[in-house]
Amino acid sequence: MANPTLQRQVVVSLIFLCVTDAVAETLQYSIAEEMEIGSFVGNVANDLGLDNRKLGIRKARITSESSTQYFQLNMHSGDVVIAERIDREELCGQMVPCVLYFEFRLENPVHFQRAEVQIQDINDNAPMFPKKRLVLKIHELSPIKTPFILESAQDSDVGVNAVQNYTISPNKHFRLDVHSRTDGSKYAELVLETQIDREEQQEVNLILTAIDGGLPSKSGTTEIKILVLDANDNFPQFSQLVYKVELKENSDQNVLVCKVKATDKDQGLYGEITYSFNQVSEKVLKLFKLNQSTGEITVQGSVDFEEARMHEIDMQATDGGGLSAHSKVLVEILDENDNSPEVIITSIVSPIPEDSLPGTVIAVLNVRDRDSKENGKTVCSVEGVTPFSLRSSFKNYYSLVTEISLDREKVSEYNITIIATDCGSPSLTSQETVRVQISDINDNPPLFKQNSYTIYVNENNSPSLLIGTLNAVDLDYEQNAKITYALLPNEVGEISVGSYLSINPENGNIYALQSLDYEKIRDFQAVVRATDGGSPSLSSNATLHFQVMDENDNPPIILYPIQESTSLSSDLVPRSAQADYLVTKVVAVDGDSGQNAWLSFKLLKSTDAGLFNVVEHNGEIRTTRPMTERDNRKQKLIIVVRDNGKPSLSTTTILNILLVDGFSEPYMQLPDLHKEEGKDSKLTMYLVIALALISFIFLVSVVVFFVFKVIKTRRCEKKYFSATGNFYDDSNKPNNLIDIDGTGTLSQSYRYEVCLTTDSGGSEFKFLRPLLPNFPHHNGNVEVNLGINPNSQTLSNPVDQQDSPSEDAAKIFVEKKICREEYL
Numbered sequence: 001m002a003n004p005t006l007q008r009q010v011v012v013s014l015i016f017l018c019v020t021d022a023v024a025e026t027l028q029y030s031i032a033e034e035m036e037i038g039s040f041v042g043n044v045a046n047d048l049g050l051d052n053r054k055l056g057i058r059k060a061r062i063t064s065e066s067s068t069q070y071f072q073l074n075m076h077s078g079d080v081v082i083a084e085r086i087d088r089e090e091l092c093g094q095m096v097p098c099v100l101y102f103e104f105r106l107e108n109p110v111h112f113q114r115a116e117v118q119i120q121d122i123n124d125n126a127p128m129f130p131k132k133r134l135v136l137k138i139h140e141l142s143p144i145k146t147p148f149i150l151e152s153a154q155d156s157d158v159g160v161n162a163v164q165n166y167t168i169s170p171n172k173h174f175r176l177d178v179h180s181r182t183d184g185s186k187y188a189e190l191v192l193e194t195q196i197d198r199e200e201q202q203e204v205n206l207i208l209t210a211i212d213g214g215l216p217s218k219s220g221t222t223e224i225k226i227l228v229l230d231a232n233d234n235f236p237q238f239s240q241l242v243y244k245v246e247l248k249e250n251s252d253q254n255v256l257v258c259k260v261k262a263t264d265k266d267q268g269l270y271g272e273i274t275y276s277f278n279q280v281s282e283k284v285l286k287l288f289k290l291n292q293s294t295g296e297i298t299v300q301g302s303v304d305f306e307e308a309r310m311h312e313i314d315m316q317a318t319d320g321g322g323l324s325a326h327s328k329v330l331v332e333i334l335d336e337n338d339n340s341p342e343v344i345i346t347s348i349v350s351p352i353p354e355d356s357l358p359g360t361v362i363a364v365l366n367v368r369d370r371d372s373k374e375n376g377k378t379v380c381s382v383e384g385v386t387p388f389s390l391r392s393s394f395k396n397y398y399s400l401v402t403e404i405s406l407d408r409e410k411v412s413e414y415n416i417t418i419i420a421t422d423c424g425s426p427s428l429t430s431q432e433t434v435r436v437q438i439s440d441i442n443d444n445p446p447l448f449k450q451n452s453y454t455i456y457v458n459e460n461n462s463p464s465l466l467i468g469t470l471n472a473v474d475l476d477y478e479q480n481a482k483i484t485y486a487l488l489p490n491e492v493g494e495i496s497v498g499s500y501l502s503i504n505p506e507n508g509n510i511y512a513l514q515s516l517d518y519e520k521i522r523d524f525q526a527v528v529r530a531t532d533g534g535s536p537s538l539s540s541n542a543t544l545h546f547q548v549m550d551e552n553d554n555p556p557i558i559l560y561p562i563q564e565s566t567s568l569s570s571d572l573v574p575r576s577a578q579a580d581y582l583v584t585k586v587v588a589v590d591g592d593s594g595q596n597a598w599l600s601f602k603l604l605k606s607t608d609a610g611l612f613n614v615v616e617h618n619g620e621i622r623t624t625r626p627m628t629e630r631d632n633r634k635q636k637l638i639i640v641v642r643d644n645g646k647p648s649l650s651t652t653t654i655l656n657i658l659l660v661d662g663f664s665e666p667y668m669q670l671p672d673l674h675k676e677e678g679k680d681s682k683l684t685m686y687l688v689i690a691l692a693l694i695s696f697i698f699l700v701s702v703v704v705f706f707v708f709k710v711i712k713t714r715r716c717e718k719k720y721f722s723a724t725g726n727f728y729d730d731s732n733k734p735n736n737l738i739d740i741d742g743t744g745t746l747s748q749s750y751r752y753e754v755c756l757t758t759d760s761g762g763s764e765f766k767f768l769r770p771l772l773p774n775f776p777h778h779n780g781n782v783e784v785n786l787g788i789n790p791n792s793q794t795l796s797n798p799v800d801q802q803d804s805p806s807e808d809a810a811k812i813f814v815e816k817k818i819c820r821e822e823y824l
């Protein structure tokens with residue numbers, strides 16, 4: 001290539017080393033590389049001072065030392081031109097200077113001339129980076145001004161045409177420093193100017209340009225990729241500062257309470273978050289479970305509102321680099337109605353006296369419910385119908401009071417059930433029982449089952465015989481019901497009842513103190529008082545009627561015929577007497593009563609068997625046939641009088657009968673009879689008179705008595721039956737009334753019918769016939785009961801005994817006939 005400017009730069013230096021023909025001078029030329037073929041290098045002819053017309057004659061030529069002939073000689077002008085393309089980089093590389101040699105030769109004379117051509121560099125190459133892309137890894141936390149040396153660019157050119165400068169694409173983090181090595185080559189350094197944040201920019205892409213110094217300059221570029229390496233420069237962050245959640249109490253296990261979330265901008269491990277509880281109480285640890293990786297808090301214990309209404313959990317989130325953040329979870333527990341109300345008896349008064357006034361406080365109680373609000377509101381009441389009620393004193397306090405007065409004898413103990421219900425839904429209920437005992441007050445007297453009792457006692461009892469038991473009942477309790485029995489002082493005739501009886505104060509057993517004799521005392525009364533042990537004590541009375549039961553202890557006594565050993569009385573019978581003529585009558589009495597006094601007569605022996613006959617039940621002696629002359633004048637009969645007791649007792653008597661002639665009129669017999677009896681008549685007369693007198697007095701007294709009684713009985717309903725058959729008005733009866741018979745046999749005359757009869761038309765009179773009362777048919781029973789099982793049950797109620805015919809009884813007592821023969 002022919003560059004004029006370069007041509008001008010060619011320095012022609014001719015050095016004349018020798019002036020001889022043979023002297024070799026070195027011709028020096030300089031051309032730029034890459035000149036066009038034919039471009040002028042120099043004119044040798046001129047430079048050597050030769051005539052260029054002679055060149056041809058001298059056969060001038062140039063030869064190159066190298067195999068390639070870069071130069072050519074123009075024979076006409078002597079100019080040397082470029083024959084081949086010359087690339088400096090190819091010929092010399094980085095060598096400086098780069099020189100080519102050729103030889104100029106002449107003949108005639110031979111002449112040699114050496115020439116050198118210096119090849120000048122031109123900027124024909126651009127800088128080049130060995131790699132299209134550079135990757136740089138930079139830690140995000142690298143300090144400012146940290147240098148990063150970059151690979152240099154290459155430029156085949158040399159000198160100023162080589163790389164002279166580097167530039168980088170504009171950015172905010174890096175600047176470029178260009179430095180020179182000792183050989184003058186340049187290199188670039190990337191310097192961190194501002195902190196780079198991975199979280200902001202994960203990589204930086206830059207263009208690095210290398211510029212050479214040619215005119216015009218050329219440049220080459222490469223890409224720089226800067227990867228920002230992560231550092232744990234970010235703290236985790238919770239999504240909320242405080243998490244507020246509500247949790248129902250009694251929530252099931254594994255129920256999710258709350259999920260906390262924390263984030264970390266760092267990458268990888270530095271961005272991995274682990275959750276943990278931070279300094280929480282044991283309670284919270286037991287109650288809640290944390291999934292460390294997900295931040296889920298679940299229930300693992302039993303959540304009880306009553307234990308804690310709020311839980312505060314400090315949370316911590318930690319990343320892989322150890323940085324942590326904190327947050328708080330507030331768990332509010334919601335109440336459920338899971339607690340029944342509690343009834344607490346704070347004080348109780350038991351037992352309470354039965355006479356406590358209505359309104360007396362028995363117990364104070366408190367109702368509690370651990371739930372809150374409606375679930376904790378309670379209502380309290382007494383179950384069922386009781387004489388108790390609740391009064392509310394102040395909030396949740398109640399007193400249990402009596403509403404009416406109490407009676408221990410009806411209900412001695414109450415189990416009062418108090419029910420408390422809360423207002424939750426569904427509501428819960430609980431109950432408590434208060435046991436209240438009622439203490440006794442002596443408000444009940446001892447009570448006998450009956451007001452009066454009848455006790456039958458056999459006569460001739462052994463002293464200290466248990467004859468009965470009285471039992472009173474007291475409805476009170478213990479000491480108030482402890483009964484003491486006592487006999488009230490009372491008179492039995494002239495002897496106090498205490499000499500007959502005694503009572504065991506504790507069990508009411510009644511003992512006879514002495515042997516009783518029916519013939520002396522047939523009945524009597526006593527009053528027993530039962531007193532309880534209360535203070536003051538109460539008492540009540542019962543009347544005891546004692547009936548002495550007859551035993552057959554008295555043999556019949558013959559009143560007629562009078563038995564006297566000295567004088568034998570005789571009954572007279574006229575020989576003219578017909579059959580069934582009443583001769584006389586054996587009269588006998590028996591001190592006993594009833595069956596025991598029921599006499600029967602029997603003919604034991606007679607002089608003339610078959611002449612006389614004794615009527616068994618009345619003792620009449622009658623003839624069985626008319627008298628005859630042959631009959632013995634003196635007849636003697638032995639008669640047995642036997643009572644009906646068991647065993648029966650008997651007495652025999654001897655009756656003398658005198659058969660007389662001419663004593664036919666029966667009524668004539670009477671005076672004779674008395675005369676005949678002559679010796680005994682005095683006594684008999686007294687007897688008859690006494691009997692008549694007593695009977696009369698008795699009759700009068702009975703009449704008076706009856707009149708008196710009739711008036712009384714009309715006033716009173718209640719009657720009882722005495723052994724003697726009277727109805728006594730219980731209330732009016734004198735307490736000390738004890739019937740005592742006279743001691744003599746004849747004093748029992750009221751029990752006999754005194755009768756002078758005309759019925760047979762014969763001369764006879766009935767004399768003191770005993771009337772047999774009808775009552776002993778229950779005798780045996782009573783004896784057995786009293787002797788063996790003397791309890792109050794067997795004591796017959798007098799009213800029960802009204803089965804004994806009252807008519808008979810009345811007859812015993814009342815009916816007294818005095819029949820007189822018309823002629824008397």
Ligand SMILES: *[C@@H]1O[C@H](CO)[C@@H](O)[C@H](O)[C@H]1NC(C)=O
Pocket residue numbers: 164165166167
């Ligand atoms: C390199 O280039 C920069 C930017 O183009 C310039 O500021 C600087 O002066 C140049 N350095 C040299 C030695 O020419």
Ligand SMILES: *[C@@H]1O[C@H](CO)[C@@H](O)[C@H](O)[C@H]1NC(C)=O
Pocket residue numbers: 291292293294
């Ligand atoms: C945490 O939760 C994950 C995802 O649900 C589960 O795979 C893991 O087992 C749980 N870890 C614990 C300790 O429960």
Ligand SMILES: *[C@@H]1O[C@H](CO)[C@@H](O)[C@H](O)[C@H]1NC(C)=O
Pocket residue numbers: 413414415435
């Ligand atoms: C009260 O309760 C007690 C104990 O449970 C029981 O022994 C008693 O018989 C009860 N009393 C009544 C009157 O129910």
Ligand SMILES: *[C@@H]1O[C@H](CO)[C@@H](O)[C@H](O)[C@H]1NC(C)=O
Pocket residue numbers: 488527529539540541735
């Ligand atoms: C019991 O009898 C006594 C004496 O007769 C009398 O004073 C007392 O009032 C009586 N008591 C009762 C409760 O009847």
